[in-house]
Amino acid sequence: MKQIIIFIVGPTSSGKSRVAASLARKINGEVVSCDSMQVYRDMDIVTRPPEKDLLEMAAHHLVRIISPEEEFSAALFVERAKTAIIDIFADKNTPIITGGTGLYMKALIDGIFEAPPKNEILRKELEDLAEEKGRHALYKRLKEIDPETADRLHPNDIYRIIRAIEVYSLTGETIAEKRKGTEGIFGEYDCRLFGLEIPRDILCSRIENNVDKMFEEGLVKEVERINKLKLSLTAKKALGIKEITAFLRGEISQTKAKEELKKNTRRYAKRQLTWFRGDERVMWIDGDRSVEDIVKEIELRTTN
RNA sequence: GGCGCGGUGGCCGAGAAGCUAGGCAGCGGUCUGCAAAAUCGCGUACACCGGUGCGAAUCCGGUCCGCGCCU
Numbered sequence: 001m002k003q004i005i006i007f008i009v010g011p012t013s014s015g016k017s018r019v020a021a022s023l024a025r026k027i028n029g030e031v032v033s034c035d036s037m038q039v040y041r042d043m044d045i046v047t048r049p050p051e052k053d054l055l056e057m058a059a060h061h062l063v064r065i066i067s068p069e070e071e072f073s074a075a076l077f078v079e080r081a082k083t084a085i086i087d088i089f090a091d092k093n094t095p096i097i098t099g100g101t102g103l104y105m106k107a108l109i110d111g112i113f114e115a116p117p118k119n120e121i122l123r124k125e126l127e128d129l130a131e132e133k134g135r136h137a138l139y140k141r142l143k144e145i146d147p148e149t150a151d152r153l154h155p156n157d158i159y160r161i162i163r164a165i166e167v168y169s170l171t172g173e174t175i176a177e178k179r180k181g182t183e184g185i186f187g188e189y190d191c192r193l194f195g196l197e198i199p200r201d202i203l204c205s206r207i208e209n210n211v212d213k214m215f216e217e218g219l220v221k222e223v224e225r226i227n228k229l230k231l232s233l234t235a236k237k238a239l240g241i242k243e244i245t246a247f248l249r250g251e252i253s254q255t256k257a258k259e260e261l262k263k264n265t266r267r268y269a270k271r272q273l274t275w276f277r278g279d280e281r282v283m284w285i286d287g288d289r290s291v292e293d294i295v296k297e298i299e300l301r302t303t304n
Numbered sequence: 305g306g307c308g309c310g311g312u313g314g315c316c317g318a319g320a321a322g323c324u325a326g327g328c329a330g331c332g333g334u335c336u337g338c339a340a341a342a343u344c345g346c347g348u349a350c351a352c353c354g355g356u357g358c359g360a361a362u363c364c365g366g367u368c369c370g371c372g373c374c375u
Contacts, residue, residue, distance in 0.1 A: 012340075035340085036338090036339060036340070036341090037340055046340090047340085071337095071338075072337095072338080073337040073338070073339090074336065074337055074338095074339075075336085075337045076337075077337095078337095100340080101339065101340080102335080102339075103335070103336075103337095103339050103341095104339080106335085106336075107336060107337090110336085111336085112336050112337075113336065113337095115336085115337070116337085117337050118337060118338080152334085152335090153334085153335090153343090154334075154343060154344055156342095156343060156344075157334085157335085157342070157343050157344080158342085158343085159335095159338085159339095159341080159342045159343070160334095160335075160336090160342080160343085163336080163337075164336095166337095167336095167337090175336075178336085179336070182336080232338080233338045233341095234338050234339085234341090235338095236338085237338065237339075237340060237341050238340055239340045240340085241340095263329085264340080265340080267340095268340050268341095269340095270330095270331085270332090271339090271340090271341095272340090274332075274333065274334085274335095275334095275335080275339095278333085278334090278335095
């Protein structure tokens with residue numbers, strides 16, 4: 001019989017962390033965070049890692065493990081998450097993977113193909129080419145080497161077009177080919193995916209409250225502090241940095257910065273929903289009720 | 305009460321007889337090494353009622369509402 005892994009997904013502010021920690025305590029589980037930003041240390045107001053009481057409730061993995069100056073990626077996540085899962089099973093506990101980073105989740109569950117990491121020189125070259133001759137020139141190039149992937153991408157999606165060309169240039173194998181042979185942990189374990197569903201208006205008001213709280217806790221000071229670091233490209237993308245930096249530069253008012261952050265967080269939540277809604281394997285459960293009730297339902301649905 | 309100006313999709317805003325401005329917000333989607341990112345798609349609205357035109361958001365008359373000035 002396969003070992004069970006529980007996944008809890010949902011948009012930001014849906015209460016995943018609390019549910020995960022409570023569930024972990026109840027069933028001898030350990031939480032593995034699947035979050036591209038909570039891996040970073042020293043920026044707790046921006047990334048909002050699980051609160052202290054939750055960390056005390058159960059063991060947590062992949063939370064606050066690297067410096068904001070370090071780069072992170074889906075592939076690095078998968079590597080570390082797999083290690084964590086093995087360790088947890090070794091302790092005879094149940095892994096509870098929780099988080100809102102859809103790509104990381106998918107990479108772990110369905111696999112991520114073996115390929116070298118980004119190559120700055122090559123990327124610069126391709127970016128320059130796009131600058132000079134336009135995005136369509138790059139798209140055309142991809143179409144020649146990997147028509148299958150090109151068909152799946154929009155000609156303006158320069159970001160992925162570059163990666164696709166990069167992978168081919170570095171390995172001589174196209175993404176389309178590589179994808180065929182990759183598998184994640186889905187077949188290896190009995191994966192149970194749960195999604196916390198919350199009415200959009202309630203979710204939005206929670207998001208707004210959270211942003212207000214972040215300001216009260218000293219968001220501005222924190223961003224001022226971390227801006228002195230050489231933030232990695234990954235860490236730099238955390239919500240709040242762009243907005244507060246604009247305020248610190250005097251480009252916008254603090255009120256405006258707050259509004260922008262709320263808006264961008266709402267949009268982020270929407271994109272997360274789009275991501276998880278598309279996965280047929282996710283069992284959606286009502287997230288707008290007490291943590292105990294939610295935990296109970298997950299437990300019930302996991303045991304049979 | 306009289307005169308004038310104006311009422312355009314959730315908001316802002318152009319157009320002044322035929323050629324569905326645009327922006328913002330919102331909604332939906334895509335996603336394989338920066339993903340809290342990047343990227344794509346989606347709205348025929350012109351206050352109301354009549355009239356004149358082949359044709360009216362655009363012209364005419366009236367009604368209502370808002371603003372301003374006058375008595």
